[in-house]
Amino acid sequence: MNIFFREKKVFGEIEMARPSPLEVYALLDKSNCKDCGYDTCMAFATDILERKIRVQDCTHIMQDPKQVKYQEKLIKLITPPQKSVIIGTGDHAVTVGGEEVLMRHQLTFYNQTAIFMEIADDDADLEEIVDYLTNLKLERIGDVLMLDGIALRNVSGDADQFKLAANKIVKISDLPIMLCSFNPEVLMAAADEIKDKRPLLYAVTKDNWEQIGKFAIENNLPVAIASSNLDELVSLSATLQKFGVNEIVLDSGTYFGPGNLSVTYDNIMQLRTAAINKEDGNACWPVMGVPAAYWSKVKIGNDKEPWEHQYQEVIMAAIMESIDTNLIVLHTGQKKEEIWALLALMTLRQSVFSDPRIYPAVDPGLYKIGEPDDMAPIFVTSNYRMTKIPVEQDLQGANLNCWLLVVDTEGIGIESAVAGGQFNAGGIAEAVKEFNAFDSVKHRILVIPGMAARLSGALEDEADAYVVVGPRDSSGIPKFIETQWKPEEFMKEYESWER
Ligand code: SF4
Numbered sequence: 412m413n414i415f416f417r418e419k420k421v422f423g424e425i426e427m428a429r430p431s432p433l434e435v436y437a438l439l440d441k442s443n444c445k446d447c448g449y450d451t452c453m454a455f456a457t458d459i460l461e462r463k464i465r466v467q468d469c470t471h472i473m474q475d476p477k478q479v480k481y482q483e484k485l486i487k488l489i490t491p492p493q494k495s496v497i498i499g500t501g502d503h504a505v506t507v508g509g510e511e512v513l514m515r516h517q518l519t520f521y522n523q524t525a526i527f528m529e530i531a532d533d534d535a536d537l538e539e540i541v542d543y544l545t546n547l548k549l550e551r552i553g554d555v556l557m558l559d560g561i562a563l564r565n566v567s568g569d570a571d572q573f574k575l576a577a578n579k580i581v582k583i584s585d586l587p588i589m590l591c592s593f594n595p596e597v598l599m600a601a602a603d604e605i606k607d608k609r610p611l612l613y614a615v616t617k618d619n620w621e622q623i624g625k626f627a628i629e630n631n632l633p634v635a636i637a638s639s640n641l642d643e644l645v646s647l648s649a650t651l652q653k654f655g656v657n658e659i660v661l662d663s664g665t666y667f668g669p670g671n672l673s674v675t676y677d678n679i680m681q682l683r684t685a686a687i688n689k690e691d692g693n694a695c696w697p698v699m700g701v702p703a704a705y706w707s708k709v710k711i712g713n714d715k716e717p718w719e720h721q722y723q724e725v726i727m728a729a730i731m732e733s734i735d736t737n738l739i740v741l742h743t744g745q746k747k748e749e750i751w752a753l754l755a756l757m758t759l760r761q762s763v764f765s766d767p768r769i770y771p772a773v774d775p776g777l778y779k780i781g782e783p784d785d786m787a788p789i790f791v792t793s794n795y796r797m798t799k800i801p802v803e804q805d806l807q808g809a810n811l812n813c814w815l816l817v818v819d820t821e822g823i824g825i826e827s828a829v830a831g832g833q834f835n836a837g838g839i840a841e842a843v844k845e846f847n848a849f850d851s852v853k854h855r856i857l858v859i860p861g862m863a864a865r866l867s868g869a870l871e872d873e874a875d876a877y878v879v880v881g882p883r884d885s886s887g888i889p890k891f892i893e894t895q896w897k898p899e900e901f902m903k904e905y906e907s908w909e910r
Pocket residue numbers: 439440441442443444445446447448449450451452455468469470471472
């Protein structure tokens with residue numbers, strides 16, 4: 412029997428009910444003993460649903476003989492329909508899956524797509540590449556973006572070479588590892604060497620499930636099942652679960668070429684829909700994709716430049732991120748000159764996986780940039796996170812010494828807030844007063860963004876200030892300072908005004 416949706420459905424049409432804090436509360440001791448650090452059991456119930464704490468944090472349900480019987484019920488109640496899988500150990504361990512909704516706007520996604528970079532076990536530059544990838548950190552709007560893991564491929568076909576490469580990686584990197592080989596002996600030999608690092612074993616197939624399954628159970632390791640046939644994939648999942656494997660990732664294949672993109676997309680969505688909307692016990696696992704497969708499955712001729720091939724791979728990876736594929740394996744991005752690929756994918760991922768329930772706002776206030784003197788400019792901006800942080804970074808990047816006055820616009824960006832009235836002369840004047848903006852300088856000049864130019868007249872009256880219209884984009888501020896920032900002249904004009 413096929414358990415998947417074959418007909419077209421509007422995703423999100425069927426929504427599974429989420430447990431309520433009251434249902435969790437009903438299973439707790441209700442003594443409000445505070446052992447968990449919460450004042451009440453109800454507060455604990457609310458935060459456990461937000462995954463801020465774990466069942467183990469309630470001492471009563473873990474130790475009190477009268478309460479222990481509810482432990483299993485509570486774990487069952489709060490386990491998401493798509494289970495999560497942990498790869499690796501320590502601070503860098505990565506959790507994949509564990510989602511409750513098909514679409515982010517229905518609640519939020521809890522775990523972003525994990526990006527693993529493939530490396531061949533016979534690559535002469537293996538150590539250099541691993542070192543580069545481990546230390547790769549990109550900072551963007553207040554977040555540090557990093558790679559999540561390394562997928563070591565047994566390209567050599569040699570068990571000793573695979574073991575050697577796995578050992579080399581764990582010596583120089585704490586990134587989680589996925590070991591990739593369809594030969595169970597080769598796979599298990601390398602996994603045995605680094606099992607304490609909790610690698611993901613890729614791949615279980617219909618031909619090797621028993622061997623790899625047994626090894627995974629003995630060593631408590633997660634496995635990835637690979638099959639292009641969805642019925643076979645979930646059937647293998649059912650078999651492995653009955654066998655005792657308790658962490659599984661599903662790979663339904665990544666296909667390139669005309670018409671194949673839709674097959675890849677459809678398979679991933681069918682698996683996610685079966686897990687999340689149908690709560691299918693065999694499909695209830697994270698889903699992975701391998702955009703790196705482009706390089707092995709498509710015949711690469713001389714008709715294209717190398718970057719055009721890379722482009723195809725990155726497009727597939729971007730599509731996969733957009734539909735919450737829980738883990739992807741890339742080929743492009745290994746080398747420093749391929750940083751563009753990771754920049755694009757990490758930026759997209761940051762946007763897709765931001766929590767829609769968290770207001771994208773920062774605290775209003777007066778922020779000091781560098782070491783401003785008495786005549787340093789005061790730039791005015793909104794408290795939308797994606798506005799304030801890039802503006803601040805542009806000012807810092809240009810080594811400017813100035814002040815940044817962040818006005819409460821309810822977390823809305825400048826252009827929309829000017830149109831919607833949240834960024835207005837009265838509000839800016841109030842912020843000037845509240846944060847004593849002019850106490851730190853010996854002038855009364857405000858620089859407002861070009862997009863808010865029409866507020867300048869009203870703001871001069873409301874804030875009793877000389878208002879200068881700055882550039883539309885903060886990247887133009889250094890040039891603005893160089894060519895247009897003349898505080899003494901502005902103040903002369905301000906002082907000449909009739910009041
Ligand atoms: S430790 Fe358990 S019983 Fe005590 S307050 Fe926390 S949730 Fe309630």
